[in-house]
Amino acid sequence: MKPVIALVGRPNVGKSTLFNRMTKTRDAIVADFAGLTRDRHYGSGKQGQHEYIVIDTGGFEPDASSGIYREMARQTQQAVAEADVVIFVLDARAGLSGQDYDIANYLRRLGKTCVLAANKAEGMREGTQLSEFYELGLGEVYAVSAAHGQGIRGLVEIALEPLGLSESEDIVDDDGKNCIKLAVAGRPNVGKSTLINAWLGEERLVAFDLPGTTRDAISVSLERNGQKFEIIDTAGLRRKGKVFEAIEKFSVVKTLQAIESANVVLLLLDATQGVTDQDAHIAGYILESGRAVVVAVNKWDAIDDYQRKLVERSIETRLAFLKFASLHFISAKRRQGIAPVWAAIVQAHSAATRKMSTPVLTRLLLEAVQFQSPKRAGMFRPKLRYAHQGGSNPPVIVVHGNSLEHVTEAYKRFLEGRFRKEFDLVGTPLRIEMKTSH
Numbered sequence: 001m002k003p004v005i006a007l008v009g010r011p012n013v014g015k016s017t018l019f020n021r022m023t024k025t026r027d028a029i030v031a032d033f034a035g036l037t038r039d040r041h042y043g044s045g046k047q048g049q050h051e052y053i054v055i056d057t058g059g060f061e062p063d064a065s066s067g068i069y070r071e072m073a074r075q076t077q078q079a080v081a082e083a084d085v086v087i088f089v090l091d092a093r094a095g096l097s098g099q100d101y102d103i104a105n106y107l108r109r110l111g112k113t114c115v116l117a118a119n120k121a122e123g124m125r126e127g128t129q130l131s132e133f134y135e136l137g138l139g140e141v142y143a144v145s146a147a148h149g150q151g152i153r154g155l156v157e158i159a160l161e162p163l164g165l166s167e168s169e170d171i172v173d174d175d176g177k178n179c180i181k182l183a184v185a186g187r188p189n190v191g192k193s194t195l196i197n198a199w200l201g202e203e204r205l206v207a208f209d210l211p212g213t214t215r216d217a218i219s220v221s222l223e224r225n226g227q228k229f230e231i232i233d234t235a236g237l238r239r240k241g242k243v244f245e246a247i248e249k250f251s252v253v254k255t256l257q258a259i260e261s262a263n264v265v266l267l268l269l270d271a272t273q274g275v276t277d278q279d280a281h282i283a284g285y286i287l288e289s290g291r292a293v294v295v296a297v298n299k300w301d302a303i304d305d306y307q308r309k310l311v312e313r314s315i316e317t318r319l320a321f322l323k324f325a326s327l328h329f330i331s332a333k334r335r336q337g338i339a340p341v342w343a344a345i346v347q348a349h350s351a352a353t354r355k356m357s358t359p360v361l362t363r364l365l366l367e368a369v370q371f372q373s374p375k376r377a378g379m380f381r382p383k384l385r386y387a388h389q390g391g392s393n394p395p396v397i398v399v400h401g402n403s404l405e406h407v408t409e410a411y412k413r414f415l416e417g418r419f420r421k422e423f424d425l426v427g428t429p430l431r432i433e434m435k436t437s438h
């Protein structure tokens with residue numbers, strides 16, 4: 001499981017600027033998907049071999065007392081509580097404020113591992129003015145500049161250090177040939193435990209739990225048609241004896257971790273609710289993670305034809321960015337339509353791990369260019385020369401050539417369509433990277 005870093009601090013100290021720095025690589029990739037509602041508070045980042053999840057607790061209001069703010073505060077506090085480490089962001093220019101003391105007390109009560117970041121420290125002499133922050137009594141203070149990208153690497157390193165991650169830990173990653181890691185993601189009450197229990201009733205159970213994890217991760221392995229699956233700990237579920245049961249609390253952190261450690265994510269929706277904001281957010285994380293995905297709309301039995309039309313339309317508009325995924329309408333309770341979901345999971349996994357050879361990719365690329373060449377941009381006409389595979393789950397296709405920075409998003413989508421068709425890439429995102437040689 002990836003470690004979780006929470007960014008905490010009063011408004012305007014630079015949390016979201018720091019968040020953007022820490023999640024930079026992923027941002028660029030998902031910037032242009034239509035219909036993607038992004039929750040700007042959660043993201044993934046990577047430093048060296050170490051991947052992490054970062055949470056910007058923008059709505060941090062320890063005392064919010066009502067309505068939506070209360071729910072936000074609850075989620076935020078839960079996230080801080082579940083985080084492995086907190087980066088407490090301070091404003092090196094403005095100095096300490098009363099609110100900083102309040103937050104410090106809150107963090108102390110939680111007993112969290114904290115790293116203090118004095119932000120906006122660009123151009124300030126080393127050591128000056130940082131001394132007052134030691135008054136908070138939370139330990140070492142690090143000068144950084146989120147806006148100018150100074151000290152961020154060191155800060156992340158220090159934040160991750162106490163977690164004792166060994167370099168090799170996250171490299172051990174077979175691509176799931178032997179066992180497909182599946183996360184069932186969805187809001188509370190969509191029917192996750194009902195579906196998993198229906199499956200467990202039918203299939204041969206191999207084993208419960210993976211030993212050696214410090215977190216209370218739960219997982220279950222089963223085999224179906226000779227293929228092994230591991231259903232990994234999914235937010236809002238708890239194992240009780242041989243069945244899963246839903247728990248009240250929904251955890252964004254656990255959802256993210258489950259998605260990140262899966263090969264394939266089954267996104268479960270509730271037909272009686274349509275696509276809610278929270279569904280769209282979860283879908284956004286899945287896209288961002290690059291995992292393969294299958295979408296299933298549960299409780300199809302509970303609505304009439306008119307409502308079904310509405311649900312179908314809301315999926316088309318609100319989840320347009322998951323168009324590459326296969327879509328299923330099921331009833332977990334009546335065990336209707338759930339076998340094809342298994343098939344789709346296997347198909348998505350196989351697409352996500354497809355091997356694409358350089359000669360075939362290059363031939364497809366050149367055929368595509370012949371069919372429709374990229375537009376000239378001023379003096380530049382992009383020249384696409386060859387392509388090779390740069391990764392899998394999600395598959396990455398790296399295109400080489402000249403002036404490729406002028407290739408439009410529309411043209412990339414055109415290429416994506418051709419590659420998808422040829423390699424039958426249903427159920428996986430596909431990333432196309434342009435590598436210009438000068």
Ligand code: GDP
Pocket residue numbers: 009010011012013014015016017018058119120121122144145146147148
């Ligand atoms: P948040 O409310 O804590 O999320 O703060 P923001 O990230 O929105 O930043 C608040 C303001 O501080 C913005 O105007 C940023 O441009 C500015 N800011 C953020 N980081 C830095 C920094 O490293 N140096 C300076 N000088 N300004 C910064």
Ligand code: GDP
Pocket residue numbers: 186187188189190191192193194195236237245246247298299300301302330331332333334
């Ligand atoms: P979870 O929180 O996502 O694990 O959801 P549960 O599996 O606990 O299901 C929540 C509620 O929805 C329970 O009352 C289930 O009986 C009900 N439910 C689950 N699947 C279906 C279904 O296919 N049709 C209908 N009508 N109800 C369902």
